[in-house]
Amino acid sequence: MERRSTVTLRQFEENDQRRVIYVFKNSMMDLFKPNYQRHLSYRRFINVFLLALCLYLSLYVYNSVLLCVVIVALIPTAYNISTHIIFKQCIRKRLASDLKDIKTTYIDIDSGSGNFWVAVYDGQIVGTVALFLREFEGRGMQPELTTMYVHRKYRRLGIGTKLMNKAVQYANDHQFSCVFLTTGEDNHEARKLYIKTGFVKIREYVVNYHVLMSTVMTTYVLNLKPVVDDAVTATPDTSSIKQK
């Protein structure tokens, strides 16, 4: 059976809120494992140093094999818990801000000028994507692509590509000069999708959570039309952008 053909995209509706949050939370937690593993290996020198110090203290100073075993187990556990806390905070932050009331934030004309779409498969929402207007690099208000999530059971079926095409088409139709987005460096699947679409990397920055944990975030841009000098700072008229 060809699953690809049964996927349809439509604009977010008010009663989609719960299912969208479910897809968001699940997809976010899928990013947990690669993040945790990276933190364990990324700061390799610090981790090896910490381990050696702990081993020295437990075996030579306190002369306890049990303490040594506990410490060896504690280091990955501490990273696991730390990563978990950071992820939960990120989820809570989104749930308390833009995802709290998606219709108001993304669709209602008075409070925003983006849009939000869902991918429906067999009557069920399995993917999401959104555009949110922000000032971008002196180019006026441009759409930032956010909330690109496909439920894990439905990945590699072209749904991410369809959602991406929908968002880019919308931005094109409304004469924005670009679409931009930010993603984590260890998000290989998403980065492949973005690069395949034509996005190019323009900036990297480091977000430090605490002394042992940080992540590199990358901003990508997809230019939709050549930037003309006097149009660079012009803000597109967003009054007609709704109900696609």
Ligand SMILES: CC(C)(COP(=O)(O)OP(=O)(O)OC[C@H]1O[C@@H](n2cnc3c(N)ncnc32)[C@H](O)[C@@H]1OP(=O)(O)O)[C@@H](O)C(=O)NCCC(=O)NCCS
């Ligand atoms: C990124 C994501 C949205 C892609 O959705 P998808 O429906 O699987 O994407 P598609 O099937 O349309 O694949 C599009 C391209 O993405 C890349 N890709 C997607 N999954 C991949 C994987 N597991 N391994 C390698 N490349 C992958 C490929 O280049 C693919 O093109 P191809 O099939 O021609 O090789 C999905 O993996 C996801 O929801 N991930 C978790 C949430 C997330 O990271 N969101 C982005 C936040 S910035």
